[in-house]
Amino acid sequence: MKRRTALKLAAASLVAGSLAIGTAQAGDTVKIGAVAPKTGPLAGGSTVTHWPNIHLWVHEVNARGGLKLKDGRKKIELIEYDDQTNPGVHIKAAQRLATQDKVDFIVAPYGTGFNLASAPIYAKHGYPQIAVSAISDKIPELTKRYPGIFFTLGSTTSFASAVSDILTKMRADGKMGSKIAMVNVADAFGIELAETARPIFKKAGFEIVYDKSYPLGTQDLSPIMKGAKASKPDAFVAWSYPPDTFGLTKQAITQNLDVKAFYTAVATCFPAYGKVFGKSIEGNLGAGGVDPTTPAMKAYRKAHMEVTGKPADGWASANTYVSLQVLEQAIEGVGSVDRKAVTQYIKDNTFKTIMGDIDFVDQVSHRFWTVGQWQGGEFYGVASKGMPNAKPVILKKGWK
Amino acid sequence: MDILITGILLGGTYALIAMGLNLQYGVARIMNLANGEMLVAGAFAAFWTYTAGQVSPILSILFVAPLAFAANWIIYRIILMPLIKRAKNQGQLEVDSILATFGMGFAFVGIMVATFGADYFSYDYLGDGILIIGNTFALSRIVAFAAAVVICGLLYLWLFWSRPGTAVRAVAVNPQAAGLVGINVRRVSALAFALGGSLTAVGGGLISTFLTLDASIGVLFTMKALIIVIMGGVGDVRGVIVAALILGLAETAVATLIDPGLTLAAAYLIFILVLLFRPQGLFGKPTS
Numbered sequence: 001m002k003r004r005t006a007l008k009l010a011a012a013s014l015v016a017g018s019l020a021i022g023t024a025q026a027g028d029t030v031k032i033g034a035v036a037p038k039t040g041p042l043a044g045g046s047t048v049t050h051w052p053n054i055h056l057w058v059h060e061v062n063a064r065g066g067l068k069l070k071d072g073r074k075k076i077e078l079i080e081y082d083d084q085t086n087p088g089v090h091i092k093a094a095q096r097l098a099t100q101d102k103v104d105f106i107v108a109p110y111g112t113g114f115n116l117a118s119a120p121i122y123a124k125h126g127y128p129q130i131a132v133s134a135i136s137d138k139i140p141e142l143t144k145r146y147p148g149i150f151f152t153l154g155s156t157t158s159f160a161s162a163v164s165d166i167l168t169k170m171r172a173d174g175k176m177g178s179k180i181a182m183v184n185v186a187d188a189f190g191i192e193l194a195e196t197a198r199p200i201f202k203k204a205g206f207e208i209v210y211d212k213s214y215p216l217g218t219q220d221l222s223p224i225m226k227g228a229k230a231s232k233p234d235a236f237v238a239w240s241y242p243p244d245t246f247g248l249t250k251q252a253i254t255q256n257l258d259v260k261a262f263y264t265a266v267a268t269c270f271p272a273y274g275k276v277f278g279k280s281i282e283g284n285l286g287a288g289g290v291d292p293t294t295p296a297m298k299a300y301r302k303a304h305m306e307v308t309g310k311p312a313d314g315w316a317s318a319n320t321y322v323s324l325q326v327l328e329q330a331i332e333g334v335g336s337v338d339r340k341a342v343t344q345y346i347k348d349n350t351f352k353t354i355m356g357d358i359d360f361v362d363q364v365s366h367r368f369w370t371v372g373q374w375q376g377g378e379f380y381g382v383a384s385k386g387m388p389n390a391k392p393v394i395l396k397k398g399w400k
Numbered sequence: 401m402d403i404l405i406t407g408i409l410l411g412g413t414y415a416l417i418a419m420g421l422n423l424q425y426g427v428a429r430i431m432n433l434a435n436g437e438m439l440v441a442g443a444f445a446a447f448w449t450y451t452a453g454q455v456s457p458i459l460s461i462l463f464v465a466p467l468a469f470a471a472n473w474i475i476y477r478i479i480l481m482p483l484i485k486r487a488k489n490q491g492q493l494e495v496d497s498i499l500a501t502f503g504m505g506f507a508f509v510g511i512m513v514a515t516f517g518a519d520y521f522s523y524d525y526l527g528d529g530i531l532i533i534g535n536t537f538a539l540s541r542i543v544a545f546a547a548a549v550v551i552c553g554l555l556y557l558w559l560f561w562s563r564p565g566t567a568v569r570a571v572a573v574n575p576q577a578a579g580l581v582g583i584n585v586r587r588v589s590a591l592a593f594a595l596g597g598s599l600t601a602v603g604g605g606l607i608s609t610f611l612t613l614d615a616s617i618g619v620l621f622t623m624k625a626l627i628i629v630i631m632g633g634v635g636d637v638r639g640v641i642v643a644a645l646i647l648g649l650a651e652t653a654v655a656t657l658i659d660p661g662l663t664l665a666a667a668y669l670i671f672i673l674v675l676l677f678r679p680q681g682l683f684g685k686p687t688s
Contacts, residue, residue, distance in 0.1 A: 038513060041616060043615065044519055044520040085616070212659060212660045214663070215661065215664040217617070217620045219414075219607075220406070220652065222406055223660060224660045242520050243611070246520070247612060250610065254527060254528065254529040254536060255536050267520070272519065272522065276522050310519075
């Protein structure tokens with residue numbers, strides 16, 4: 001009998017604890033909601049890129065005394081929910097934030113699919129949605145349909161074109177041939193990118209000598225790496241998710257894949273990637289990039305490490321923080337939590353952020369890094385849209 | 401030849417993943433849907449010992465195995481025993497245990513996220529290529545395969561050549577009859593459940609040397625283990641080994657010769673075919 005009651009208490013507290021982790025502060029606050037994966041397939045990524053930046057931003061704003069509004073300074077009250085990487089759970093949590101918790105603003109979700117799925121809710125309640133991890137070719141229609149949505153990382157076409165441009169440049173410098181081995185994870189992300197990239201590569205004069213996909217969560221990638229190696233490519237491109245980014249890199253090291261360019265998509269920019277592989281990944285290309293030399297970025301990365309205990313990643317971490325800076329400056333610029341005014345303010349103004357001056361043209365920001373490369377233990381941006389100081393790209397020279 | 405060796409290595413990996421669930425479902429009759437989470441927990445332990453203590457993850461087995469044994473024994477006694485006591489027949493027990501372990505899985509994921517964070521964890525251990533008959537294979541996979549062979553071999557010997565092992569097999573075949581010949585079925589089931597959990601955790605530690613995992617990835621492994629256990633015939637160690645090898649070889653062959661995108665389809669196709677023509681699994685006893 002006692003065992004059962006103890007169990008029931010434990011179960012109840014687990015359930016209650018998992019529902020909402022928010023600090024309730026008495027008095028006037030600005031309520032900001034956030035729903036993103038803490039468990040489920042995308043949790044690994046959001047734990048590196050998304051959540052730390054939200055916590056860092058809230059911490060810094062509150063340390064300053066809160067947001068400066070017309071009627072005084074108000075601290076941020078953050079309400080967090082775990083969407084379990086499940087769109088149904090995400091929608092319910094977003095609704096709850098809007099109708100029950102009645103938050104003033106919601107931080108845009110993590111993941112293209114989630115941004116698209118929750119856009120109607122944001123639009124219905126008038127929340128500005130400054131999307132970061134949302135890359136899609138449907139941006140023109142989306143901005144027309146949802147006047148409050150903003151995009152900051154570009155479209156699928158610009159994502160794939162950037163890779164093609166970098167490879168074209170390496171070929172034009174006379175250092176690389178025209179054969180590409182391309183693989184993709186059989187998930188919406190990988191499939192879309194592969195489909196977009198095929199015509200772009202062909203148009204740029206490349207020959208795709210190996211073109212295969214693999215299921216998400218494949219435990220053995222060696223047949224793919226062996227097949228790619230057998231096709232004797234000059235460059236290897238993988239539209240991959242974190243587990244396979246790591247797996248394909250491990251396989252490339254084991255098989256000693258001899259290519260002048262090696263690109264894996266998501267998670268190449270993670271600090272863990274650099275830590276696991278050390279010197280072997282010198283010259284590896286990946287999605288994203290940063291310019292870690294500017295004073296603003298240096299200060300940001302230091303603060304990120306001190307406040308959250310983990311290092312920022314080499315891509316969307318900075319963009320996530322920038323999107324929150326934009327929100328903060330828009331709220332303070334308007335001086336109130338009037339969502340319509342804040343949305344309009346975002347459209348009309350330029351913002352000073354850790355990535356420089358950011359502004360939105362037709363709800364799209366045209367300043368972001370596209371391709372990065374590991375050089376000397378640091379992931380530098382080598383190609384971008386509108387960002388200065390791209391480092392020159394280097395060739396991959398073996399895996400030792 | 402390359403396909404053969406790669407396929408066998410992969411089969412060894414799959415056998416590690418599935419062996420624990422086989423004992424838990426086949427003997428203790430618990431369909432443990434939290435099996436994958438136990439695997440990830442074992443992998444976390446290996447990751448910890450390697451990155452924090454610079455100790456070989458193979459050595460982590462020495463303390464992961466008894467810890468996992470104890471933890472699974474406690475889980476069986478506290479959470480699953482009440483279900484067993486009140487189940488009127490095996491079907492009800494299976495349904496109850498599916499629901500209970502399903503929820504348990506979520507709780508484990510939450511605990512692991514709270515303790516270790518939701519990040520991916522990966523490390524490079526013995527990642528160098530070894531040349532065998534002209535083809536390169538990762539040393540870590542070969543070591544994991546060797547360990548799988550040793551573990552499965554020891555398990556087989558124990559099950560077929562020792563008294564407690566024979567008792568375990570008896571309970572797997574027919575729990576009522578086993579009770580009639582003086583076997584303490586409850587105790588043997590607890591032993592099998594705990595041993596199964598311990599094997600799974602050890603398997604997790606071994607595969608963490610070449611796979612990248614995070615706290616939420618357990619469910620993928622539970623699904624794979626389930627296919628292998630059912631395909632091989634519930635309760636029989638030989639069935640798991642054979643099924644794992646067949647699956648490993650088939651997936652590698654399809655990935656190399658046809659298309660890597662069809663590996664999952666091929667795996668499930670084999671699963672369906674086996675169930676159509678031999679519903680009790682390859683080594684299972686036909687249901688009367």
